[in-house]
Amino acid sequence: MATKKEALTRRAARVRRQLKKVANGRPRLSVHRSSKNIYVQVIDDAEGRTLAAASTLDADIRGKLKTGADVAAAEAVGKLIAERATKAGVTEVVFDRGAFIYHGRVKALADAAREGGLTF
Incomplete structure (x- = not known):
């Protein structure tokens, strides 16, 4: 049986493989969440470069949030x-x-990224 980390890696690769089929040259908005924080990057896979990150x-x-691990933080x-x-x-x-x-987060x-002007 696969470990939890291997299962997560395999699942992420499966999602990314499907995205590459429909991307048509658009950058990828990649999300990672941990138990304490949430991270997001806009990545141009053609050049292998991060265009924006938050x-x-x-x-x-950071100072405006109660915690980095709730829905309000994800919206921000x-x-x-x-x-x-x-x-x-x-x-x-x-x-x-x-x-x-x-x-959830x-x-x-x-939803907040869509409201901010990104389309996907």
């Missing part, structure tokens, strides 16, 4: 990544949820 550890929003990070991505010239992305189900981040 997390609950950023000084812009979603708005911040949308702002930074549009500043970098990115408006269309594909959403890479990684190994995490589209629920991941869904809140995606």
Whole structure:
């Protein structure tokens, strides 16, 4: 039986493989959540470069949050990544949820990024 880490890696690879089929050159909005924080990056896979990044550890929003591990924190990070991505010239992305189900913090981040101006 696979370990938990191997299962997460396999699940994330499966999601990423499906995204590459439908990406059509759009950058990937990649989400990672831990028990204490949430991180997000806009990645251009063609160049292998991060275009924009945000997390609950950023000084812009860290002091305003009660904790980095709740839905409110995910919404704040979603708005911040949308702002930074549009500043970098990115408006269309594909959403890479990684190994995490589209629920709770991941869904809140995606909804906030959409409200901030990203389309996916």
